[in-house]
Amino acid sequence: MATNFTESDEKGQIMPLNNEQKKQYKSIGHDLKPVLIVAGNGLNEGVIAELERALADHELIKVEIRSEDREERAAAIAALCKAGRAELVQTIGKKALIYRKNPQPNKQLSNIHRYK
Numbered sequence: 001m002a003t004n005f006t007e008s009d010e011k012g013q014i015m016p017l018n019n020e021q022k023k024q025y026k027s028i029g030h031d032l033k034p035v036l037i038v039a040g041n042g043l044n045e046g047v048i049a050e051l052e053r054a055l056a057d058h059e060l061i062k063v064e065i066r067s068e069d070r071e072e073r074a075a076a077i078a079a080l081c082k083a084g085r086a087e088l089v090q091t092i093g094k095k096a097l098i099y100r101k102n103p104q105p106n107k108q109l110s111n112i113h114r115y116k
Contacts, residue, residue: 022089026097028112029090034064038065058109060112067094084098087100
């Protein structure tokens, strides 16, 4: 599974989420509803555009993949993370929790800031 990173260190190297961050984000994600649903049409321009908007607004989002095949779901989640330059926090069944840091988040929309 591809790993995407969302934060940079002082040298500009991209850093993955640490275990403490993942634990915090999983806790926040538990109460979130899916804001993006990928169904039979797969990843099209509309889905990618909505992914971009959702990540920019909320930073941490829950996505539902409506596919019965586990490998197809994993591939779709990996493609979403790659397209959104985001990191996968957690996958449970048909739902995935995805995070991408926004350097200038709207504190009223960001799930990270609203649930701290």
